[in-house]
Each structure stands twice: as structure tokens, then as C-alpha cells.
Amino acid sequence: MRFHFSRADLRDWGLWPAVLWTTLFFALPLAAMLAMSFAERVAGKITFTWTLANYAAFFTRAGGTFVQALINSLEVTILATILSILVAYPLAYILAYRVPAKWRRILLVLIVLPFWTSYVIRSYSWLLVLSQNGIISQTLLDLGLIAQPVGLGNSRFATVLGFVHFFAMLLTLTIFANLIQIKDSYRRAAADLGANNWQVFWHVTLPLSLPGVAVGAFLTFVLAIGDYITPQILGGNRELLLPQAIMLQIGRQADFPLASALSMILMLVVTVAFLVSAKRLKMERV
Amino acid sequence: MAEATPRVSLKGIAKSYGETIALAETNLEIAAGEYVVLLGPSGSGKTTLLSILGGFVEPSGGRVWIDGSDVTDLPPARRPTATVFQDYALFPHMSVSANVAFGLAMRRLARAQRLRKAEEMLALVGLKGFGERGVHQLSGGQRQRVALARAIAVDPAVLLLDEPLGALDLGLRRQMQEELVRLQRQLNATFVHVTHDQEEAMSIADRVVVMKDGRIEDMGSPSRVYLKPASLFTARFMGENNLIEGQVIGSVNGQAAVDTVLGRLLVDQPAAAGEKVHLALRPEQLRFSAELGAQALGDAEIIEFSFQGTHFRVHCRLAGRELMARVPAEGPPMAGEMLPLYARAGDLVLLRQ
Amino acid sequence: MRAQAKVIRWTDGVALLYFALALLFIFLPVGSLILFAFQDGLAPVPPFKGPTLQWFDKVLHNRRLMEALWNSVLVGGVSSLVATFLGFLAAFSLARRDWRFARGAQLLLMAPITVSYLIIGMGLQITFNMMGVDRSLLAVGIGHVVINLPLCFAIVYSQLGEHQANIERAARDLGAKEWQVVALITAPMLWPTLLAAYFIAFTLSWDEFVIAFLLSRFDVTLPVVIWGLLRSGLSPELNAAGTLVFAISVAIVLAVELLLWRGRKAVANG
Numbered sequence: 001m002r003f004h005f006s007r008a009d010l011r012d013w014g015l016w017p018a019v020l021w022t023t024l025f026f027a028l029p030l031a032a033m034l035a036m037s038f039a040e041r042v043a044g045k046i047t048f049t050w051t052l053a054n055y056a057a058f059f060t061r062a063g064g065t066f067v068q069a070l071i072n073s074l075e076v077t078i079l080a081t082i083l084s085i086l087v088a089y090p091l092a093y094i095l096a097y098r099v100p101a102k103w104r105r106i107l108l109v110l111i112v113l114p115f116w117t118s119y120v121i122r123s124y125s126w127l128l129v130l131s132q133n134g135i136i137s138q139t140l141l142d143l144g145l146i147a148q149p150v151g152l153g154n155s156r157f158a159t160v161l162g163f164v165h166f167f168a169m170l171l172t173l174t175i176f177a178n179l180i181q182i183k184d185s186y187r188r189a190a191a192d193l194g195a196n197n198w199q200v201f202w203h204v205t206l207p208l209s210l211p212g213v214a215v216g217a218f219l220t221f222v223l224a225i226g227d228y229i230t231p232q233i234l235g236g237n238r239e240l241l242l243p244q245a246i247m248l249q250i251g252r253q254a255d256f257p258l259a260s261a262l263s264m265i266l267m268l269v270v271t272v273a274f275l276v277s278a279k280r281l282k283m284e285r286v
Numbered sequence: 287m288a289e290a291t292p293r294v295s296l297k298g299i300a301k302s303y304g305e306t307i308a309l310a311e312t313n314l315e316i317a318a319g320e321y322v323v324l325l326g327p328s329g330s331g332k333t334t335l336l337s338i339l340g341g342f343v344e345p346s347g348g349r350v351w352i353d354g355s356d357v358t359d360l361p362p363a364r365r366p367t368a369t370v371f372q373d374y375a376l377f378p379h380m381s382v383s384a385n386v387a388f389g390l391a392m393r394r395l396a397r398a399q400r401l402r403k404a405e406e407m408l409a410l411v412g413l414k415g416f417g418e419r420g421v422h423q424l425s426g427g428q429r430q431r432v433a434l435a436r437a438i439a440v441d442p443a444v445l446l447l448d449e450p451l452g453a454l455d456l457g458l459r460r461q462m463q464e465e466l467v468r469l470q471r472q473l474n475a476t477f478v479h480v481t482h483d484q485e486e487a488m489s490i491a492d493r494v495v496v497m498k499d500g501r502i503e504d505m506g507s508p509s510r511v512y513l514k515p516a517s518l519f520t521a522r523f524m525g526e527n528n529l530i531e532g533q534v535i536g537s538v539n540g541q542a543a544v545d546t547v548l549g550r551l552l553v554d555q556p557a558a559a560g561e562k563v564h565l566a567l568r569p570e571q572l573r574f575s576a577e578l579g580a581q582a583l584g585d586a587e588i589i590e591f592s593f594q595g596t597h598f599r600v601h602c603r604l605a606g607r608e609l610m611a612r613v614p615a616e617g618p619p620m621a622g623e624m625l626p627l628y629a630r631a632g633d634l635v636l637l638r639q
Numbered sequence: 640m641r642a643q644a645k646v647i648r649w650t651d652g653v654a655l656l657y658f659a660l661a662l663l664f665i666f667l668p669v670g671s672l673i674l675f676a677f678q679d680g681l682a683p684v685p686p687f688k689g690p691t692l693q694w695f696d697k698v699l700h701n702r703r704l705m706e707a708l709w710n711s712v713l714v715g716g717v718s719s720l721v722a723t724f725l726g727f728l729a730a731f732s733l734a735r736r737d738w739r740f741a742r743g744a745q746l747l748l749m750a751p752i753t754v755s756y757l758i759i760g761m762g763l764q765i766t767f768n769m770m771g772v773d774r775s776l777l778a779v780g781i782g783h784v785v786i787n788l789p790l791c792f793a794i795v796y797s798q799l800g801e802h803q804a805n806i807e808r809a810a811r812d813l814g815a816k817e818w819q820v821v822a823l824i825t826a827p828m829l830w831p832t833l834l835a836a837y838f839i840a841f842t843l844s845w846d847e848f849v850i851a852f853l854l855s856r857f858d859v860t861l862p863v864v865i866w867g868l869l870r871s872g873l874s875p876e877l878n879a880a881g882t883l884v885f886a887i888s889v890a891i892v893l894a895v896e897l898l899l900w901r902g903r904k905a906v907a908n909g
């Protein structure tokens with residue numbers, strides 16, 4: 001009878017397969033990586049010597065290349081996050097308050113449609129637009145604004161642009177979702193009490209929409225700082241971001257211990273970002 | 287009373303959404319210091335009227351005057367009105383005192399001054415010392431008071447209250463009704479209050495405006511509207527009523543004689559012969575003896591009754607009509623018993639279609 | 640006549656302009672991708688010459704691309720099925736029973752979302768290496784279940800409200816066995832949600848590159864092949880391949896949108 005009970009009641013065992021899967025194929029690999037980050041590669045063989053050499057290498061190896069990669073990553077990611085918010089907020093605001101309700105859904109679908117292009121192909125598409133004989137260069141030439149073709153690809157600018165393109169869509173969604181949840185009566189009450197449009201926005205709408213901004217900004221930061229594809233395709237090899245550095249260690253060098261240590265550092269940065277934004281979110285609620 | 291400029295004057299105000307008429311052409315004047323209640327079922331246009339007054343809804347026609355100036359084209363921010371919203375709309379990211387001081391901050395009052403005023407307003411609504419709390423720490427009744435304090439803090443010429451007590455439970459609602467009246471007297475302010483609760487309307491209003499289908503059906507003091515309703519709808523909507531159809535035979539000395547299923551009845555109102563009318567009589571106005579010239583209606587059979595504390599509510603039948611009566615608590619009725627019914631000409635109300 | 644009719648605020652014009660510019664920004668890369676897929680020439684850059692279908696023809700006859708396409712469908716199809724199934728089981732169990740460690744379990748299940756695909760892929764690579772498991776499409780599929788499970792779980796969990804719980808209670812009350820409750824009540828009520836979760840997972844797997852790159856060897860998925868083609872620079876053939884991938888993704892997304900819309904309508908009518 002007990003057997004029957006435990007077999008039949010999904011509520012009792014349904015949780016376990018997913019937990020098992022996540023433990024086996026997510027938590028365990030992370031633990032393996034953590035262990036690996038303390039290992040050493042001697043003559044192509046990996047031995048677990050519990051050394052901090054890989055973390056030391058982060059600071060010292062190749063004249064500080066890795067520290068510089070982290071700094072580059074942080075700069076690019078923070079810049080991309082801020083620009084994405086600046087692009088997305090007005091868009092979400094217009095969508096929530098200026099667009100007639102019946103148009104909202106279709107416009108929303110339209111805005112996020114390119115979200116569904118393959119990530120690799122989206123970066124490639126920007127390469128098309130930014131290349132020396134691409135659309136932007138050609139248009140500027142035709143307008144007589146520049147004399148020589150300009151290649152905008154293979155640069156930090158291109159990487160940030162690619163990020164902003166992708167994450168502005170994401171942020172538009174999270175901010176929009178937040179804005180339409182703000183009760184209409186808050187804005188009406190503010191207007192009723194003498195606030196002009198600007199004051200309504202500054203004192204009511206903006207503070208109440210900050211949770212949506214924080215969620216979107218956090219996602220943007222996390223996804224962008226760990227992304228390898230966009231900087232690899234659009235940034236060229238002018239500068240190295242941390243994911244590129246990690247990939248180099250696995251690919252060309254097959255140095256898994258160092259790659260693991262770099263990954264742990266990347267995860268640490270993300271954790272700090274999470275704690276910061278969680279604190280911010282909690283403050284907003286009070 | 288001298289003909290002073292009314293505080294509020296609505297002239298020919300109307301609102302329609304496409305084909306749907308939310309508010310037919312309406313005129314209404316409200317005196318300074320008056321407590322007016324807009325009463326009606328949902329869809330009666332009472333909220334539309336309030337929203338037009340507050341500037342949240344643009345009228346399709348007509349003008350709104352406040353203190354002699356035309357405010358029809360002014361946005362809510364620039365009207366001398368303040369609204370207490372149905373859901374209170376307290377800003378969740380601000381403290382109680384920041385909420386109350388919000389309107390003053392928008393008017394660029396110095397910080398110290400507006401905090402003092404906020405304290406004053408909170409004391410007025412019985413929330414002294416609550417200023418530092420967050421809105422989410424308050425109970426429903428306390429939120430209601432904060433919303434009130436926030437609205438009166440800007441010294442509005444007219445305070446608009448949109449079903450302000452709808453979210454409170456019954457006991458709290460009765461208590462808040464008394465406080466609203468006290469506050470209104472104390473400030474000598476003009477309140478316009480929307481509700482669908484006729485008991486609430488009667489207990490707080492100086493004047494009740496009964497609305498139905500976008501029109502004003504009746505308007506007057508609560509006792510007048512209750513005892514002498516001007517329309518069939520009002521008679522039905524304001525508490526229980528017995529309604530009897532009849533035809534006018536003729537009028538003598540300002541009294542009409544009306545033929546009904548209960549026989550020929552005299553009413554203290556003139557009417558033209560042949561007119562089809564309704565006679566309305568409150569349950570508590572049905573009498574059981576021929577005192578003071580009451581007219582006999584006949585013996586009614588008691589069908590069922592329920593005890594209401596001060597009286598029995600009796601459901602009885604007379605000449606195939608069901609009537610509601612109130613029997614004093616001392617004389618308990620019995621089902622099947624016959625009850626002699628009488629009505630005074632002065633209590634009967636003659637209503638045209 | 641009426642105040643609102645006569646005031647066309649200047650901010651409306653600004654809003655419209657901003658919206659138009661934003662759409663231009665959003666569609667500029669995809670637009671040029673699609674346009675130059677029809678380029679009658681060797682370089683997918685202006686001026687536009689064409690249109691021609693030769694690049695699509697070439698893509699459709701590229702055996703490596705077509706094999707990779709099939710691999711992608713296989714990996715996406717199966718891994719999404721597993722992710723949706725596991726996500727549903729976990730969501731149902733968490734929503735319908737009081738677990739002492741419910742919050743911890745939720746955190747664990749959602750955690751992969753915050754970790755870079757690169758790190759997840761590398762961790763799996765290291766682990767499989769240690770266990771002596773070879774890189775393969777199966778390994779890629781396992782990785783894709785890891786990244787999609789949190790999404791599927793969250794989507795289903797958000798839809799398992801009290802309303803459904805009451806209907807399930809009613810069914811139990813009427814004598815339905817537990818498996819009957821799930822099979823006859825819960826799953827049918829949730830089917831638009833489950834399908835949406837499945838297809839969202841599918842598009843993400845379909846697009847995913849890093850994990851597929853790290854965990855596959857001889858049989859590879861479409862994004863990995865496209866990545867390889869990138870090395871030879873801009874080419875209309877790449878545009879055509881990208882356009883096809885985009886078209887398939889959009890078709891799936893629109894199908895899901897339609898599905899959810901009809902689901903909502905059914906709920907609204909029912």
C-alpha cells in the first residue's frame with residue numbers, strides 16, 4: 001500500500017527528477033570546475049595539487065592580460081547595460097502609455113521578433129551593417145557625410161552596439177511589464193494633487209518602475225558579461241573580454257585548470273552583481 | 287438663502303462613448319459647505335459625473351464652473367478639486383507623511399512647512415504620529431484616512447470621494463461615515479461623494495442626488511427623497527416600498543382619488559383624471575387601526591415574518607397583492623393570521639411613470 | 640470643439656519618431672540579412688542586385704548544412720521534450736505539496752539561468768571528460784536540458800494557480816485517482832502552457848551555440864556549422880542560411896503566440 005501511494009502521487013516524487021538532473025548536470029559540473037581551478041597541468045596531464053597558482057595566474061600571467069580582460073568585460077557590460085536601459089525605457093513607456101491598447105500586443109511582438117534570430121546570426125547581421133562596404137558606411141558616403149568608407153565592425157563600439165540591440169529588447173519587455181502593472185490611479189492621483197506630466201513621471205512612474213529596470217538590468221549584466229559570441233564576432237581581436245579569454249584557454253591551450261579559475265572569477269562577479277541588485281530591489285519595496 | 291455664486295455649477299454636462307450615453311445632459315449646482323451624495327446603481331452615470339468634475343473625463347458637451355470660473359478645459363492638476371480614490375491610490379514607495387505632503391510639494395511649498403501641514407492633516411484624521419510609517423503597514427481604515435488627509439491637505443474647493451468606503455467592512459464603514467461628516471462640518475468644506483449604498487447616502491448627505499441610466503432621477507434632502515420620492519425608480523431604490531398600480535378618478539381640494547386593486551384610495555396630491563399612476567407606501571407607514579383618518583385597505587393574510595429587533599418584518603397578501611409591513615415587536619404575528627391594514631392619505635405617494 | 644481633440648501634443652510626435660527610430664534600429668540587421676540573401680552577386684552589401692534564389696538553392700543543397708539542420712531539430716526536439724516534462728513534474732510537485740525546502744529547491748532549479756552558457760558548457764565538458772564520456776549530440780542535448788529546465792519550470796509553475804488546484808481537489812473528491820487527476824485534469828488544462836514552454840525551449844536550443852560547440856564533435860548542430868562558415872567572411876550564402884533559420888524561429892514563435900492567444904480566448908469564453 002505504501003508502495004502504491006508513493007508511485008501514484010506525483011506531488012510526492014515529481015520534484016525529484018528535475019532536482020536530480022540539475023544536480024548531476026549543473027551543480028556537479030560546477031563543483032568539478034571548482035576543483036579543477038585548484039588543479040595543475042603538468043606536461044599535458046591534469047593533477048589535483050590544490051594550488052592557487054591558477055588564481056595567481058589571473059593577476060600575473062601574460063602581463064595582466066586576464067585582469068585587463070575582466071576590466072574590459074566590466075566596462076563593455078556596464079556601458080551596454082546603461083545604454084540598453086536608456087534605449088529601452090522610452091520605448092517601454094511609449095508602448096505602455098502612448099500606444100492604444102489594441103495595438104500594444106502586435107507592436108510588442110514586432111519589437112521582440114528579432115529576439116528570435118539565432119544569436120550567432122544576429123551578430124553576423126550587424127557585421128553586414130557595420131562593415132566597410134556595409135549599409136551604414138554606404139549611406140554616409142551617399143549623403144556626403146564621409147569621404148572614405150568606414151568600417152565600424154571589429155571594435156568595442158560594435159560589441160556594445162550588438163549587446164544594446166539584443167538587451168534593449170529584453171529590457172523593453174521587463175520595463176513594459178512593470179509599467180502596465182502600475183495602477184492607473186497612482187498617476188491620476190498625482191495629477192489630481194497638482195503634479196504636471198514631468199512631476200508625475202519623476203515622483204510616481206519612475207520610482208514605481210525601478211523594479212522592472214533592476215530585473216532587466218540584472219539579466220542584461222549577467223547574460224552580457226558571460227557572452228562569448230558577440231565580442232568574438234563583432235569585437236574582432238582588438239581586445240579580449242573574459243569569456244574570450246576563457247575560450248582561448250579551453251580551445252587553443254587546453255588549459256582547463258586556468259579556464260576553470262577564470263570561470264570562477266566570472267561567476268564571482270555575477271554573484272556580486274546579483275547581491276547588489278537584490279539589495280536595490282529590497283530597498284525599492286520599502 | 288441669498289443667491290450667492292454656487293461652489294460648483296454643472297451646465298448641460300453630457301458624456302457619450304460612441305453610441306453609448308454615459309451621461310445625458312445634466313445640470314447640477316452645489317453650494318459651498320454642502321455634502322452632496324451621488325447615489326445610483328452601477329452604470330447610472332454617477333462616477334462619470336464625478337470624473338468630469340475632477341477633470342479625469344472630458345465631457346462631450348456642457349461646461350463645468352467652480353467658484354464662478356469655467357474649469358471645463360483645465361486638467362485635474364489645475365482644478366481646485368481633490369479626489370479620494372476608490373482604491374485610495376496611496377503611493378506605495380512613499381511614507382505616509384510624504385503621501386500627505388505630495389500635493390504641497392507639487393505646489394513648491396517649503397519642506398518644513400509641508401511636513402508641518404502633513405502632521406496637522408494626519409492629526410485631523412486621527413493618525414497623529416503615523417507619518418513615518420510605510421503605506422503597506424497600514425490597515426484598510428487607516429489607508430482610507432491617509433487618502434482623505436492627502437486630499438484635504440491641498441485645501442480643495444471641492445473634495446471628490448469616489449466610493450471611498452467601498453472596500454471597508456460594515457462596522458468600519460459606519461464609523462467612517464460619521465467621521466466624514468464630522469470632518470466636513472469641521473472644515474466647512476464642500477464634499478461630493480459617490481456611492482451605491484442608499485443607507486450610506488441617507489446617513490451622511492445634506493442632499494442626495496439619485497441617478498439612473500445617466501440621468502438625475504431625484505434630488506433633495508435624504509428624508510424628502512426617502513419619504514416623498516419623485517420617481518418610481520427612487521421609490522424602489524431607496525429602501526423597501528409597497529407599490530400599487532392604479533388609475534386616477536379625479537381630484538378635489540388637492541387630493542386625488544385613485545382606483546386600485548385595494549379599492550379607491552385618497553392621496554394628498556392632485557392628479558388628472560384617467561392618469562395611470564403608482565402609489566407608494568413605506569412598510570412602516572402601513573397602519574393597523576383607523577387612527578387619524580387612515581383609510582381601510584382590507585384584511586391581509588400573513589404569509590411569513592422575520593424578527594428584526596425593533597420590529598417584525600411581515601410579508602402579507604391582500605387582494606392577490608403582496609405587501610410588506612412592520613409590526614411592533616410587542617405584538618408577535620402568526621402565519622395565516624389576518625391583519626387589518628390602513629393607510630393615511632398623507633403617507634401615500636403618487637408616482638407617475 | 641473639445642479640448643482633447645484640438646490638442647495634438649508635440650510629445651506625441653516625439654514619441655512617434657522615437658518609436659520609428661527604435662524599430663529601424665531593431666530591424667536594421669535582420670532586414671539587411673534577409674535583403675542580401677537575395678543578392679545577385681558575391682558580396683552581401685549595397686548596392687542591392689537581384690533578386691535571386693541561387694543562395695537558398697545552394698544552402699538547401701549543402702549537405703553539411705542540411706545534416707546540421709537535422710541534428711539541430713533532433714537535439715532541440717528531444718531536449719525540449721525532456722525539459723518540459725521534468726519542468727512540469729517539478730512545478731506540479733512544488734505547487735501542490737508543502738516542501739520544507741521548497742525555496743531551496745526553487746533556487747537550485749532556477750540557478751542555471753544566472754550562469755553563463757560558456758561556464759555550463761565547460762563544466763559539462765570537464766565532467767564528461769573525467770567520466771570518459773565522449774562529446775556527442777547526446778551531450779549537447781543534456782546541456783540544453785540544463786539551460787531550458789529553469790524556463791520550463793518557471794513557465795509551468797506560474798500557471799499552476801489556486802483555480803486549478805480547486806478543480807483538481809474537486810476531481811479527487813469525485814473519486815479520481817492521482818494519475819487520473821494529472822492526466823485528465825491538470826495536463827489538459829495546462830496544455831497551451833506546456834506547448835508554449837516546449838516551443839520556447841526548442842527555439843533556444845535551436846539557436847544555442849556555445850554549449851553545442853563545446854560538447855559536440857563530428858555530428859554538429861546548425862549554429863556550429865554557421866559559426867564555421869563565418870570564418871570565410873561575409874557571403875550571401877550565410878545570409879540565406881541565416882534567413883532560413885530566422886524564418887523557422889519566427890514561424891514557431893508566431894505559432895506559440897497564436898496558441899497562447901487562442902488558449903486565453905478559450906479561458907475567457909469558458
